[in-house]
Amino acid sequence: FAGAGWEVLEAKYGTSLESVMNGPDGAALRDRIDMMSNEEYQALIRVVDGVDLRRRLADVADRGKRQAILASVRDVPDDQLQMLVGNLGGHDLPKLLQVLDEADRVDTAPVVIFAYTVKGYGLAFAGDPLNHSQLLSNSQIDELRDEFGIAEDDAWDRLPEASRAGAWCARVAAGLERPGDVVALPADAIPDELQSRQPAQTSTQEAFGRALLRVGEIPHVGERVVTMSPDVATSTHLAGWINKAGVFALEETQDFEGEAKRMLRWKPSPSGQHIELGISEMNLFMALGQFGLTEELAGQPLIPIGTVYDPFVCRGLDALIYSLYIRSRMIFAGTPAGVSLSPEGGAHQSTVTPSLGIELPNLLFYEPAFGREVDWVLLEALRQCCDRDHGLSTYLRLSTKPIDQSLMEEPLARLGDRELRRQVLAGGYRLIDRNVASPELPDGDVVHIAAGGIMIPEAVEAARALREEGVAANVINVTSGNRLFDALRRARRAQLKRASASLDLGQLDVLFPVPERRAPIVTVQDGASHSLSFLGSVWGVPVVPLGVDEFGESGARQDIYRKVGIDAGQIVNASLLALELTGS
Template sequence: MKTTDDMTGTAPATDADARRNGGQDLKTLTAVEQRVLWLATSVIDHANRVRPNPSGLKVGGHQASSASMTSIMTALWFHELGRDDRVSVKPHASPVLHAVNYLLGELDESYLTTLRSYGGLQSYPSREKDPDPVDYSTGSVGIGATAPIWGAIARRYVNGRFGGGSSGRQYSLLGDAELDEGACWEAVLDPAVTDLGEIVWIVDFNRQSLDRVVPNISATRLQGMFDAAGWQVITVKYGRLLEELFARPDGDALRARIDEMTNPEYQRLLRCSAEQLRERLPGSGPGQKAIAQLLAGLDDDSVVNLLRNLGGHDLGALIDAYSRIDDTRPTVVFAYTVKGHGLPTAGHPQNHSALLTGEQMQELAARVGADADAPWARFQPGSAEAELCERTAAKLRRQDAPPQQPPALPADFGRTPSGKGSTQQALGRALLDLTRQAPEAAGHVVTVCPDVASTTNLGGWLNKVGTWSATQRRDWFDDDAETILHWREQPAGQHIELGIAETNLVGLLGELGATWSRWGTPLLPIGVVYDPFVGRALEPWSFGMYAGGQSILVGTPSGVSLAPEGGAHQSVITPSIGLEQPGCTAYEPAFALDLEWCLLAGLANLGKAGGSSTYLRLSTRPVDQALAAVPDDSAARERRRRQSVAGGYLLRRHENPSLTIAAAGVMVTEALTAADRLEGLGVGADVVCVTSPDLLFRAVQARQGLQDGPDWILDQTFPRERARPLVTVLDGHPHTLAFLAGINEVPARALGVTGFGQSGNLADVHRHHGIDADGIVAAALDLAD
């Protein structure tokens, strides 16, 4: 057996290796791998040991997690990737990504000393904040791993409808512990994923989590789960040195021993000396004697290194695995690795956040051919390594398409709804109106649902535009006269139906909302979900906005006004979520026309630099549209529209008010009823229709100089000369509107829902929570007294 040339367990490359791998010079590639390891480790070292830290707070970084991925990423970038491929890098390996980008000339040297500093390299890969190319923002476990799946669908959608999108694979690099996240399996199992042959997940299978060696993690079980989902499964378990040992006499006994070994025992052996390994590795099974004899023929260095020679650190084995990806179905590659490979902390159960000492950094530099006094040195010009970096950079450099301007959108369809109707019904009508009045803009709309299209009033839109599918599929019910909802699945469809998983819905929304920055084609994505499940979808949707995805999320039906459906389907905290979520404007319109105006305003903010997302909280409760009292005069109507889109308007003005009632959403009906009853009691009340607590709060912050933005809406909705005691009411948590009392510093009562709901008719449920007209009247009288 050949000995290794350092402690990493990586065999020296030979000419035979080069021929086996299509002429790729593995010796050169190994030198690049070692430099990547050094740079990634040094970036973290500088942030923690060298850079001044006046606060004394931990800076952090993950040298062991980065080392675990170095071979995988070196083989991928410097051998496999093409220009159109995209890669999502596991969060704790961000220093490896920056090291690779630095060697490719995509990152200035000045940034290597800025990891986790203000304005520097981010803690985890960020499309929006990092100075070098990042394909997918990661950091929230499970979300970055699944993002390339939704990116693949978004790209196919753009290509099918508009053309001009790129091709190429969509890679996810993730740790094995990340597979604990349910988001991963929700994505793997979604029916829309089965045909995405461009999806490749590479699992860094080091069998360690943050705290410990995971005792019962089973590659066999995980491989079976992917296989059952229709994925191609490739396993890279052992490196060339171990495979050569297995081929020797008695090698089968050694393979069986390692295969059957528990994870903790294997990890403990990584920390053993040669003498200890000769004693412990043979075990006590039937192969004990054969393994001992095999080890007796090896020198001490080879004994120590053999267990470290796993497939995830063997460049030749990795390149071979990448070559076997068949592109006809999603693929997962299980690459067995050692956490901290190549570092003194390799395999230690508590190495997750461990940092090398200064002495250990000096030793690492000497071993990998780096200079500790000049840590950021690139390869010598003209060297084989420098030429490999130059060729790779030229191969991967992209010419991003210039972003197109999103299509023009009307601000008002000019129609005034009448009769009774809900805001949920109005959503479906507004989308159909868009196809008639602004067909180009409607052509850029794509709706997404987790199996709730019909119950959220998208049926008419779906029948009009069809359902998206990568291939044309026959609608077997197209000749059934009793079938109302038609699933015409075709590449030109504009509705994407997913399985029942809100995480998948918003993951796809984020990627559909990022196509303007990826391929220059703006989409106007709208996702519809039951409002109680906005909380379930919040983290990935929020992360999608952080990564630059702009979309509209519709939560409907909402609140306890759902009534007989039951307490489990009643949302309480979502108005507060809308107020607090960065990068998003939240609306809760009361009337159909308000919904139309706010929807059009939200669509106009999508698909462009500086754009933002929108959350619409809608209801199934029918409301008399005449209560909106929409002005007939065109100028007055436009004034009402501007106020509605800005956060609210004075719906009813009393000649001599004693108080103000501010209501959001469907509770405006109760507010108006209460105002009528108070009038009979000699208590006059103004009624304010709040369409966006979010925008009103921003206006308050702007007035106080705490953020930039307009505050004119406060003067028109809560004018100081009409400041009176205030009752606020909404079908949600009362603190959402409680801040309104501070606009003019008036006494206030905040009504809303503070407990779990239950089934019941609307009157009973509203009475139970104290948000019916009786509750408003009582609160108003308390203030009036």
């Protein structure tokens, strides 16, 4: 903290112990306690017998220091020595008030206070190394209540409102109430389309950058978007947004590169809407979590959007979980993801993040394949942020892998914009419907290929190869394993509650219509293979899960796909195996 310019204050020892340490021979006592280990100190403060405590306190090799230590506490009665030795600053109100007063006088730097405490202070097991899991017995609770003068039937009462303490608590509580003049950001302010231009070949990460620019143009919404990233703004496609919205700083700063011709205009000012953090994903998710609560805390809704390399979602996982736990509404993109970024290197490849997206509560997870899907998902994520009663946070897993956008044309023509958008947000749709693509093939040899997001091109290639072999394949674009698993989970719980075999599986019913529910499934994802394997349990059919179950390597994308077993050829082999498992 000091190295970063903070003012560092300590409340290490209480006023009673400091008084002795500042007295005759007190320096020896201070040095003795300063230099002893935490383990020895914890043992000392639990010694009740004053004679034994005095002996152990002076148990040092140097005779002069030993005599000085004993001299420093000569006037302390045996029955008060334990209290003196355990007098730490964090439990000493006069010392805390003194340090807080010092902090109030510092106006040139932030202040941090280190207050030393003993775990379990005032209880029978204070300082015991095993007290982490200890609970008070009923008799100990009674003793503690009597010590504080609390009647048995008043154990949970508030402080008397007429008392100074009660009045202070009421005043602080009132300050924490939600402001009355809250600015609402209604969900209907979010349009259904962004009208982004999609090149013939593009990646979902590129599409995200374009979509964000269009989001900035939405009336009453764009001005409330705040983006942030841990030192990866340009490599996660935020450059266009930064050029348009600016970088936030408390004061406008000089642009020392201003005359250079650059694609990125980095001009920090108070009006900027991007916050660039250092390389700390934990800080990113803590910040996203707090910015996602500004409506509740300050009456002003903001929509925080973060970007981070997908493997480093795990690095900030603890802060992410707490932000979800407190029901913050935020959006973040993990990009680039999977082994698909193998041309960039082997150290930044994620495998377990799809599982996190499926399993974390209060979170929607999407892995789109096409630019149009990115638009729809981002708009839905904004809508979720506007819904302060039921809205959820959203995680987009994106990629730098270019995908042919024309692959989406057939389902768009077959289903229409509105229905395709609904299915994308519900968790998936049939990109290739065998009833349309290969109606001439027999119904007996049918396989479902359920591909997560960016593995769609390989799934399509495999389906075409299977057709040449006389096997009909449905290609299901799983845009959200999270939404599909949630539909299954809700249906199973409803069955248990009603003790009924009938169930509504939502989008799963659409993806797997009755005539084809006994067909086997091949799942493929640029991530751990188990994350979509639950699809086989919906109707109890064989499933062959393909995915990345090893650490990444550098190399050409298709070479790495073949090595880990998620290329088109392996999807074909898995499909034939799945049919064999069903006896077809």
